[in-house]
Amino acid sequence: MKEKKEKGMYSYHKKDIMFVSNFKKNYLKIILCCVFGVVALVVMILPHVLMTSHVVHHRRHTRYPTDLKYILFWSHNKHKNFKPAMSRLKEFQHGQRTFIDQKCRYINCYITYSKDTLMNDEDFDAVVFDLNTVAKMDVSLLNLTRSPEQLYIFRSLETSAKYPLCDHDLEHFFNWTWTYKLTSDIPHPFLNIYSMNNTIVGPTTNMQWSTVMKKTRKYASKVKQKKKAVAWILTKCKLKSKHQDFIREIRYELSGYNYTLDIFGPCSANKCPGSSALKCYKMVERDYFFQVVVEEYLTEDYVTEVMVSAMSHLAIPIVLGPNDYSNFLPPGSYINAQTFNMKKLGALIDYLIKNPDMYEYFFDWKKYYFYKVHPRSNVCNLCKKLNEFNGTSVVKRHFRHWWDPEYRDECQRMRLFKLFNTET
Known part of the structure; x- marks a missing residue:
C-alpha cells in the first residue's frame, strides 16, 4: 500500500510539473507576441512622431494688436545660407513695404524669406508654403520648429488639376489655405x-x-x-x-x-x-x-x-x-x-x-x-486674416481631397507613369 501510495504521489507531482512547464511556455509566447506587436506599432507611428517632434507645446509671450505679425515664406533649400529667387523678391518685398504700397487696411505684417529673422522658428505668426515648394518637400524632414499657435498656410494660384498633391503627411499639416478656390480660408480669386x-x-x-x-x-x-x-x-x-x-x-x-x-x-x-x-x-x-x-x-x-x-x-x-x-x-x-x-x-x-x-x-x-x-500679388487679405485670428488654430483635415477631389486617381496615374516610364 505504501509503495502504491508513493507511486501515486510521484505521478501527481509529475503532472503538476508538466502543467507548470507548459504554462511557462505559453506565457513566454504571449510575452513575445506582445513585444513584437509593440515593435510593429512603434515602426508604424515613428514617422508621424518624428514629423511632430518639432512641435513646441508652450505658449508664446503676450502679443498685442499693434504687434507686428511675422510671416515666413518658406523655401525648401538644402543650403543654410539660402537667398530667395529674384522672382519672389519682386512678388513680395521684405518687411512691411508691400502692405503699405497696396494700401491695406492692416499694415502691421512683416514678410521675410529667412527664418533667421527671428531667434526662434516658433515665434513666426505664420509660415506660408507655396505649391511648388509643397510638391517637392518631404514634410517629415521639415527643418522647422512649430508652436501650437503658429499657422501653416498653403498658398497656390495654380490649379489643382496641374499639381495634385499625393503625400499622406499633408493631411493634417496645414491650418489655413490661401488659393483661388472660394472655399479657401483666404480666398484669392483672379x-x-x-x-x-x-x-x-x-x-x-x-x-x-x-x-x-x-x-x-x-x-x-x-x-x-x-x-x-x-x-x-x-x-x-x-x-x-x-x-x-x-x-x-x-x-x-x-x-x-x-x-x-x-x-x-x-x-x-x-x-x-x-x-x-x-x-x-x-x-x-x-x-x-x-x-x-x-x-x-x-x-x-x-x-x-x-x-x-x-x-x-x-x-x-x-x-x-x-x-x-x-x-x-x-x-x-x-x-x-x-x-x-x-x-x-x-x-x-x-x-x-x-x-x-x-x-x-x-x-x-x-x-x-x-x-x-484682382492682382495676383495682393496680400491685404493675408494681413487682415492674421489680425482677426483669435489664437485657436484648426488643422485642415482631408486637405488632399479639398485641393483635388480626384486626387486618388491622379496620384495613381502619376505612380504608374513613374513605374513604367523608362525614359531617362
Whole structure:
C-alpha cells in the first residue's frame, strides 16, 4: 500500500510539473507576441512622431494688436545660407513695404524669406508654403520648429488639376489655405466683382445677385451694328485636345447656319488690330454677337482674368471652364457650353442673333455690376486674416481631397507613369 501510495504521489507531482512547464511556455509566447506587436506599432507611428517632434507645446509671450505679425515664406533649400529667387523678391518685398504700397487696411505684417529673422522658428505668426515648394518637400524632414499657435498656410494660384498633391503627411499639416478656390480660408480669386457704388461684392460662395434686373435699351444701337457670329481671342498657340474638339464641333455646327467662328491671336490667320488685345476686344464688341472664353483647366472656381476682359465688353460670353459659374457671373449674362449639347448651342446662337430684343437681355446686369482684375500679388487679405485670428488654430483635415477631389486617381496615374516610364 505504501509503495502504491508513493507511486501515486510521484505521478501527481509529475503532472503538476508538466502543467507548470507548459504554462511557462505559453506565457513566454504571449510575452513575445506582445513585444513584437509593440515593435510593429512603434515602426508604424515613428514617422508621424518624428514629423511632430518639432512641435513646441508652450505658449508664446503676450502679443498685442499693434504687434507686428511675422510671416515666413518658406523655401525648401538644402543650403543654410539660402537667398530667395529674384522672382519672389519682386512678388513680395521684405518687411512691411508691400502692405503699405497696396494700401491695406492692416499694415502691421512683416514678410521675410529667412527664418533667421527671428531667434526662434516658433515665434513666426505664420509660415506660408507655396505649391511648388509643397510638391517637392518631404514634410517629415521639415527643418522647422512649430508652436501650437503658429499657422501653416498653403498658398497656390495654380490649379489643382496641374499639381495634385499625393503625400499622406499633408493631411493634417496645414491650418489655413490661401488659393483661388472660394472655399479657401483666404480666398484669392483672379477677379473682383463690384457693385455700382464701387464696393467689392464677390465672387464669394453662395453669391447673392440682384434678383430684379430692369430691362435696358442702352446698348440697342450697338447691337444693330453687329454682323458676325462668334469670335475667340486666343493668346496661346498650343491648344489642349479637349479645346480643339470643342472648336471643331462648334465650327461644324455654326456652318449649318452659315455662321463662322473667327479666331484672333498670334498664331491665327486673323490678327488683332495693332497686335493689341484691348483693340481686339473693342473690335469684337463692335462686330460680333458672341465671344468664346475658354479656361485652360476645367476645375472648380478656376475663373481667370480673361473673364474680366470678356465681361467688360459687349459680346455674350460662351464659356468653357468650371461646371458652375454661378458665383462668378450674373444669371442671364453668359452661355455655359457645358450645359448644352452642340445642337442646342447652335440653335440658341442662331435664335439670339435673329432676335435682338432677347439678345439685349444678356446685358441688363451691367446696370448693377462691373469687373476688375484682382492682382495676383495682393496680400491685404493675408494681413487682415492674421489680425482677426483669435489664437485657436484648426488643422485642415482631408486637405488632399479639398485641393483635388480626384486626387486618388491622379496620384495613381502619376505612380504608374513613374513605374513604367523608362525614359531617362
